[in-house]
Amino acid sequence: MQASREADARKKFLAYILLNMRRCKIFSAPCIWANSEFLEVLMRQIDYPFQFDGRGRTAQTDESGYIRDLIEQVLLTAPGERVMRPNFGSGVMQLVFAAASPEVAATTQFLIQGALQQWLSDVITVDAVDVQAQDGALLITVQYVERRTQTRGVAQIIAPGGGL
Numbered sequence: 002m003q004a005s006r007e008a009d010a011r012k013k014f015l016a017y018i019l020l021n022m023r024r025c026k027i028f029s030a031p032c033i034w035a036n037s038e039f040l041e042v043l044m045r046q047i048d049y050p051f052q053f054d055g056r057g058r059t060a061q062t063d064e065s066g067y068i069r070d071l072i073e074q075v076l077l078t079a080p081g082e083r084v085m086r087p088n089f090g091s092g093v094m095q096l097v098f099a100a101a102s103p104e105v106a107a108t109t110q111f112l113i114q115g116a117l118q119q120w121l122s123d124v125i126t127v128d129a130v131d132v133q134a135q136d137g138a139l140l141i142t143v144q145y146v147e148r149r150t151q152t153r154g155v156a157q158i159i160a161p162g163g164g165l
Contacts, residue, residue, distance in 0.1 A: 046061060046062050046063075046064070046066070046067035046070075047059055047060070047061060047062075048060040048061055048062040048066070048070065049062075049067075049070035049071075049073065049074060064147075064150075065147070065152075065154055068121075068124060068125060068145075068147060068154065068156075069154070069156045071121055071124065072117065072121065072125075072143055072145075072156045072158065073156070073158050075089075075090065075091055075116050075117060075120050075121060076091050076093050076113060076116070076117075076141060076158050076160065077091075077093070077094065077158070077160060078090035078091070079092060079094050079095065080092055089120065090116065091112055091113055091115075091116035091117075092112060092116075093109065093112065093113060093116075093139065093141070093160050094160060096108065096109050096112070096139075106132055109132045109139070110130045110131070110132050113130045113132070113141060113143070114127055114130050117130075117143065117145075123148065124147070124148060124149075125145040125146065125147055125148060125154075126145060126146045126148060127143060127144075127145050128144040128145055128146060128153075129142075129143075129144040130142070130143055130144075135159075138159050138160060138161050139159070139160040140157065140158075140159055141157070141158045141159070141160060142155065142156070142157050143155070143156045143157075143158070
């Protein structure tokens with residue numbers, strides 16, 4: 002009896018997903034950002050990078066942590082790195098070894114802002130991007146507004162490598 006209820010619940014959930022399906026720009030899998038009911042189910046997202054929690058289960062994160070993880074994926078992925086999405090990424094890692102100059106810093110900021118607008122425009126609005134060379138790495142600070150909740154957030158990402 003319990004197994005049949007669980008199977009019915011799974012079927013209803015899958016039917017709900019199929020009815021409200023939209024394509025995300027980042028993944029080739031379906032995503033339903035526009036539906037607030039479904040977002041309540043998505044509040045527990047898989048943490049990035051993939052890891053296990055203390056109980057041996059897949060680690061999960063809240064919505065703000067998930068958005069920060071999406072920003073990190075966009076910034077630290079090189080174009081061509083994903084086979085099915087060859088244009089995905091920002092190319093920041095290529096600029097990590099560039100010579101330190103105001104021009105390179107400005108180029109990096111524009112590159113980051115453009116990549117975030119291209120890949121995450123349905124999730125966040127980018128307010129400001131700041132790039133600093135720090136201890137042989139790039140410290141990238143992104144100030145953004147979550148579109149769904151209109152809450153402000155700040156993500157700090159460190160791109161390892163040479164100095165800017």
